[in-house]
Amino acid sequence: MTPFLAEITDKIIKENPDFSNTIWVFPSKRAGVFAANYLKKNNSKTIFAPEFLSIEAFITRLAVIEPASTETSLCLLYESYLETGIKDKESFSSFIGWGTTILQDFNEIDRYGVTAKKLYTHIQNLQEVSHWALEEDKTEMVKAYLKFWEILPELYERFTKKMLAQGIGHQGLLYKKAKENIAQFLIDLPATTFYFIGFNALNTSESDIIQYILSEKRGSIFWDLDQYFLENPLHEAGYFMRKHLKNWPYFQESKPEGVSNRYTSTEKKVNIYGVPKSVSQAQLIGEILNEFSQEQVLNTAIVLGDEELLNPVIHAIPNGLKANITMGAPLSGVPMATLVAHLFDLHTNNYSNGWHIKQVQDVLTHPYIKLLVEVNQYNAVNTFIYDCQKQNISSLSTDYINAAFNTSHTIISLLFKDKANVPAAFVSRFQELLWVLNDFSEKNKQPQISSEVRYFIEIFDGLSAQLTAFPFIDNLSGLKKIYLETLSKKRLSFSGDALEGLQLMGMLESRNLDFETVIIAHVNEGILPGGKSTNSYIPLSLKKIFGLPSFKEKDAVYAYHFYRLLQRAKNVYLLYNTATDVLEGGEPSRFVHQLKTQGIAKVQVNDQLAMPILDAVTPPLIEIKKDQSVIDQLLQKAKSGFSPSALNTYIRNPIDFYKRYVLKLKDPEILEELIAYNTFGTIVHDSLQALYTPAIGQVLTENHFKEFNQQLPHILTHFFEKHHSPTKSLKGKNLIAFSVLLQYLKDFLEYDQECAKKEAICIESLEKEYQMTLQIPGVSESVLFKGSLDRVDKRNGVTHIIDFKTGAVKPTDLKLKDWDGLNNSPERAKVLQLLSYALLYSQNHGNTPVKTGIYSFKNTQDGYMFFEDTLKPSNKNIVAEDTCNAFKEVLVGILQELFNIETPFVEKEV
Known part of the structure; x- marks a missing residue:
């Protein structure tokens, strides 16, 4: 199996042996790392390497402004909102709920080159029409609702100017500026050739930038798609490529490069397993890996459809197998994040009689706090909680807590001195707590705590800067929302060999990469593809008119990533969750059904249900004999009544x-x-x-x-x-x-x-x-x-x-x-x-x-x-x-x- 990146690298070497003045652009940074490795292997001479850029890095260079964080963008958006003519402006904490969606819409408007005023005028007109019957007697609520749509063009303009004045931009604004700057960029680099490698779905700005470079004869583009998906007009995996072929003038004279027939010509075995719950899927992955030879493991990728599977899969990997983990674990899942949540609860809830026992218990029993408190007072926390429960105490004064512990205890004083219900006080106090934890972890050689502390010091330093720059963050509710927004973007990184061995990744990290054996977990409808949920205020009908992506395009992106992984693979394992909950039905993805019905001779599909293997040693079943006291309890129940459910x-x-x-x-x-x-x-x-x-x-x-x-x-x-x-x-x-x-x-x-x-x-x-x-x-x-x-x-x-x-x-x-x-x-x-x-x-x-x-x-x-x-x-x-x-x-x-x-x-x- 020759990977796509190896094929393209070899092709470029043959066509242009001197690529010192070339820039290679990929969908991801990781694809560039693999391409550089193939280039090194395929070239025996000492040469100047080309420059490898992800599309994000390339766009940032073109835009000549710096990317803004989501939390900074939200704060600037709120500043812009305050400057509009709308009456009865909402607080920052209320604004964030809908402001996040507005920011996402502005992002898409700019990425797809839509004129914001024109779009929002259409939406405003639609809303006016839908409320026409209330024309003579509009309530204040309806007036406020219509005014909201009226101010959005102004909000967009104010927000954009504010960002540009600071030399920063959200992702969409970067794309917009990059498109404006592309002509001058090529003039400034007259000898540079550009190669765009492995792209599929392109927003309007990306498409226009690449087309301009191609029209100026300054570069080439290489696709990674199979003829089978391209020629089938109904197959989602080929949706974007068919669209490019139809709409790009470039393809009137040139054929697409990189299109192959590997999917239908490569013998492949596809094993489909229905497995209940995430842990069982992880367990099955471990069993599958146990059956592999060392050689097969070295060319295997585990791709997770849901990041919740990451920890179970890491623990299920057999001992002795080294894995490179590229997707990163959510920082929201570490103990330190739980501690922050407990402290927000502690200081947000207002109790006139002191601290509520539930919040106090949550904070004191957190493992990191317990370590600090019990350094000199063994079992102090458990004793304190037991005494409170024994006395049936529901609220606690600061004096009561101090009396139960050493009153000079730094941590107790730091946690319960008074209510830190002002954002600056809360951030300052938690920063102090972080440094106490940092000193403790270094002194006692606790690397996990030290690692988490470093991440959270960075987060809270950023929050401190936000509070200084944006004084309207004046309550803990707003601070908490900004904190959660920041936390959601943070990932714990793992060390490993990016090029060798077993690879564990998310679907996006798999772009442009090929493996002989692919294991994909959580291949469920609603996950792969992601379903019809969308975070936008723009009606679907107008999205279609203005060329903005809807769930159809998003589903096509998932389809492409899924089937592209299968193109060159020889052994494929697809696992889906059979368990149902309130919102999900345990249904396999439509991609699974497509594979079972496509009828390609060289693609053998085996479908089966798998049950988790239980430990051979199970605890004995409990048996409780009845005595008269039990019968008396049953007679009491007989008076109140037995129900069918009982x-x-x-x-x-x-x-x-x-x-x-x-x-x-x-x-x-x-x-x-x-x-x-x-x-x-x-x-x-x-x-x-x-x-x-x-x-x-x-x-x-x-x-x-x-x-x-x-x-x-x-x-x-x-x-x-x-x-x-x-x-x-x-x-x-x-x-x-x-x-x-x-x-x-x-x-x-x-x-x-x-x-x-x-x-x-x-x-x-x-x-x-x-x-x-x-x-x-x-x-x-x-x-x-x-x-x-x-x-x-x-x-x-x-x-x-x-x-x-x-x-x-x-x-x-x-x-x-x-x-x-x-x-x-x-x-x-x-x-x-x-x-x-x-x-x-x-x-x-x-x-x-x-x-x-x-x-x-x-x-x-x-x-x-x-x-x-x-x-x-x-x-x-x-x-x-x-x-x-x-x-x-x-x-x-x-x-x-x-x-x-x-x-x-x-x-x-x-």
Whole structure:
């Protein structure tokens, strides 16, 4: 296998042996390092090397201004915003939320050569049209909204002038200036030849710059693309090259150089593995590497679709294998970043009675703080926390904390002297803490702490400079946002050989590089490619008109990088995550499906599911014997009532039941940064109850659904804020979660409306609890059985009980095939739950036959799915008295076993 860069280097040497006056430009700096190495290997003479530049470095040289950091750009953007004519200007901390998106839009406007005033005038006109009905009676909110669009051209002009006055620019501005300067640049370097190597997607500025150089006969361009992708008009990997061939005048006279047919002519084996979760993918990568010879490892690349896989994969690499890690670990994942987050929480939360115990505990138990505090006071932190918990103290005074520790202790004084709620004080105090940690780590030879401290000293020195330059950063909220913006750009670098051995990288780092064996992890839809999410205020329709990239172009970029890695590879391993969560469905990437259906003879595709290998030694299953105190606890529970979910917990794992209902252990309260499954479900249930409550006792009509749809956004916002977080500051996955919830509920209302058109639906009750008492043989007291029914309605005289689920449910989960196993099989949980609801309702309504079913928001295509009794010859969906009586016997049997003092709680393998 001859790598692309080796081919092009050899080609340039043959065509132009003297390349001392040449500049080679690559998509990345790393590609230039590899090209330099190939040049060294292919050339036996002593020569002056060409200059190797990444496209970013080349553009910076052309622009003659320096790149500005994102945080500096945001501050200058806010300064510009303050100078506009808009009234009631927002604070800096509020501005950052939408200012970041505006900055990204300005960046794209400049990179793609769009006239900002023209674009924003179009957007303003669109907004005016969409609010035309309010022309006579515009609210202040609508006026402010329209004014926002009106000031954007002015904001763009002020911001651009401000940056240029300081000799700096965001990335887009650098591209804009580079394009303006290209003619003079060529005049200044009359003897220089330029080679552009391995490009694919080009923004308008890049395209114009390269085309100008080519038109002046001052350079060449070499592409890295296979004929297979180029000639297929529907293949995403060839999207940009086909566009260049169509639009560039250069290609009317010249053929594209570098196009090959390696993809279809190289024998390759593609192994596709579906694996649950990141750790299992990492484990499988380690197993794959263990099977390789040393020679194969030396020409292998591991490419991670998601940076969260980095640490698991590093730890899964077999001992003895050296890897060069190029992508860098996020600095946000190191312990020092956690400490900063704790300190922000400590000083941001205002408590009139002192410091809150939760924040104090988080700070003191941080490993680095604990090391400093306990230098002379062994176990002081644990003792202090224990004493606070014992006394049930919720807030602490500074005097109380000082009394618990050595009052002269530098760290305690530094942390809790007073509230550092002024940005300058917070930064100054943390800088002081960093130097204390630095001295400690050097004295005690703690290289990890020393390494982290150096990064954070640099960050906080930068924050200190920002505070001096921009006095409007006047609260910790704004400071924290600037800090997080800075932190998100920082990476921990790893040492290694960039040219030899196993290479571990992200998809972008793989540009222009070729390997015989490629392992790509997290090849999931929504990751490769990245999906339709976009951070922009510019409507998609106008993006298309003005030539700005949308998700289509971004997907084509992912496609190119993915398939380019496969072009020359002989052995390919693709791993995707099969596990699902609230927002992701565990679906393999479309690229995986394309590979399985493309039908190329020399590309052998093998698809399989892989399960993680468990350790051979597993701990023994827990067994807890019952005594009278346990029975007494169960009798207490019998008075308050057992629910179907409690019994399903017992069936799934009796030890879980014992912990929750006997020991009464609660799950720890966790601050949800990302919405959890149970919270997701709670919001759905509460929203539906609020929407449908006014319709109880009524037959659903078109007017009902019209009102439901009008109320939905307000009701959802209320419950999202009640159970999770404020909606005004939503971003990232939480913003997606809110949008998913909104779409879920819209889809349900649309479906329910269609059902209401086909048959009259009368709402009987919502979230109503039903109860019944059971007499259990061997139990001295009656047992209460209860359940909350999400919705009961009547359709054509038949009572329907509906349970709403936000998780995935299949119709087969609701089939009763036999009565055996219902009392001990977790897979039958849904059947037990639905029969419980039917029994509870019928016992309270004179043994009324019912239909009971589930609506799953995860697989809406199945609509209402109803319980099915396959043992009956007809009316399989109706739960009548005979079925309820049979189920009641099963229920009594479960409770009889639960109260049997001779039957221990035995752990099940879950």
